[in-house]
Amino acid sequence: MPRIVVDVMPKPEILDPQGKAIVGALPRLGFTAFSGVRQGKRFELTVEGPVTDEVLEQARNAATTMLSNPVIEDVVNVEVLAEDAEDTAAAGAAAAGAEA
Amino acid sequence: MSETPLIADLGTKEEAPLSGARIGVVTFPGTLDDRDAARAVRLAGGTPVALWHADETLGDVDAVVLPGGFSYGDYLRAGAIARFAPLMSKIVDAAKSDAKLPVLGICNGFQILTESHLLPGSMVKNDHLKFICRDQVLRVENAETAWTNQFEAGQEITVVLKNQDGQYVADEKTLDELEGEGRVAFRYVGWNPNGSRRGIAGITNAAGNVVGLMPHPEHAVEPGFAPLDGDTGAYSTDGLGFFTSVLNQLVGGAK
Numbered sequence: 001m002p003r004i005v006v007d008v009m010p011k012p013e014i015l016d017p018q019g020k021a022i023v024g025a026l027p028r029l030g031f032t033a034f035s036g037v038r039q040g041k042r043f044e045l046t047v048e049g050p051v052t053d054e055v056l057e058q059a060r061n062a063a064t065t066m067l068s069n070p071v072i073e074d075v076v077n078v079e080v081l082a083e084d085a086e087d088t089a090a091a092g093a094a095a096a097g098a099e100a
Numbered sequence: 101m102s103e104t105p106l107i108a109d110l111g112t113k114e115e116a117p118l119s120g121a122r123i124g125v126v127t128f129p130g131t132l133d134d135r136d137a138a139r140a141v142r143l144a145g146g147t148p149v150a151l152w153h154a155d156e157t158l159g160d161v162d163a164v165v166l167p168g169g170f171s172y173g174d175y176l177r178a179g180a181i182a183r184f185a186p187l188m189s190k191i192v193d194a195a196k197s198d199a200k201l202p203v204l205g206i207c208n209g210f211q212i213l214t215e216s217h218l219l220p221g222s223m224v225k226n227d228h229l230k231f232i233c234r235d236q237v238l239r240v241e242n243a244e245t246a247w248t249n250q251f252e253a254g255q256e257i258t259v260v261l262k263n264q265d266g267q268y269v270a271d272e273k274t275l276d277e278l279e280g281e282g283r284v285a286f287r288y289v290g291w292n293p294n295g296s297r298r299g300i301a302g303i304t305n306a307a308g309n310v311v312g313l314m315p316h317p318e319h320a321v322e323p324g325f326a327p328l329d330g331d332t333g334a335y336s337t338d339g340l341g342f343f344t345s346v347l348n349q350l351v352g353g354a355k
Binding site: 010018 | 176177180184214215220221222224225226227228229267269270271295
C-alpha cells in the first residue's frame with residue numbers, strides 16, 4: 001500500500017535539547033566531524049488505495065494541524081514514498097495475474 | 101466511567117458554604133493528578149465533578165481543571181492528542197464564550213491549553229533534558245485572574261514542580277505581548293528550572309479566565325502532604341489559593 005512521508009523539524013530558533021545532547025555525545029564515540037545535530041520526526045501515513053491529490057492535501061492538512069505544532073515545529077517535507085509506488089504496481093500485477 | 105470516588109471519605113464535615121460551586125476535573129487516558137485536583141477543589145470548599153475526555157457534553161459545571169499527567173503517554177507532543185478529545189472542543193468553546201468558563205491547566209493541562217490555542221506558546225523538553233521534581237517558589241505576577249485573585253501581586257508561593265517538557269517557549273513578539281498585557285501569571289523565583297523563556301511558569305489569556313502553569317498547586321493544599329516553605333520550614337498550602345480564587349470569582353466576591 002502506498003505511504004506518504006511527513007517530515008517535521010523543530011524550528012531553527014527553538015532550542016532542540018535532544019539534538020544538543022546528541023551532538024555532545026557524538027565525539028565521545030569518535031564521531032568528531034559534526035558540529036550540530038537537530039532531531040526531527042518522520043511520519044509514514046499508509047493509504048488504502050491510490051494517492052490522489054485529495055489524499056495528498058489531507059496529508060498536508062494533517063501535517064500542519066496535528067502532526068506538527070507551528071509554534072515550535074516546521075513541516076519540511078510531504079511526499080509519496082517512491083518504492084511503495086513500485087510495490088503497489090507489483091502487487092497489482094500479481095493480483096491481475098492471479099485473476100487471469 | 102468507573103464508580104470509584106474521586107477523593108477519600110474524610111468523614112462528616114460541615115457543609116462548606118461554597119459547595120454549590122461545581123468544578124469539573126477532566127480525566128484523559130494517562131492523566132495522573134485528577135484525584136489530587138479534585139481533592140484540592142473539595143478542600144477549598146467547592147464540589148469536584150469528574151469529567152471524562154470522551155464526554156460529548158460539559159454538563160453542569162462552573163469551572164474546569166485540566167490536571168497533570170501524561171495524556172496519551174505524551175505521544176506526538178505533550179497534550180497534542182488530548183487536545184482533540186470530544187470534551188476539549190466543548191471546553192474551548194465555553195472558555196471563549198461570553199460566559200468565560202474559568203479553565204485552569206496544570207502541567208499536562210497547560211500543555212493541552214497551548215495545543216488547543218487557548219493560550220499562546222508551547223512547551224518543549226527541559227533544557228537540561230532531565231525530569232525534575234522539586235519544591236518550587238513562584239512569584240504571582242498577575243493577581244487579577246479567575247485563578248489568582250486570592251493572591252497579592254508580587255506574592256511568592258511554594259508549590260510542587262514535576263515535569264519533563266516544562267520549558268515554555270514562544271517567539272519574541274508573543275513574549276513581549278504577554279509581558280506588555282500583564283499576561284505572565286507566574287514566574288520562577290531563584291532558579292529557572294527548565295530554561296523557560298523569561299522565567300515564565302504560567303500565563304493567562306486576555307480575559308483572565310484561562311490560566312495555565314507547569315507547577316502543581318494541587319499538591320500544595322494540606323499540611324503533611326505539601327512542600328515546605330523555604331523560609332519558615334512550615335508546610336505550604338499556597339496551592340489552595342488557586343481554588344479559593346475561582347470559588348471567590350464564581351460567587352462574585354471582591355478581591
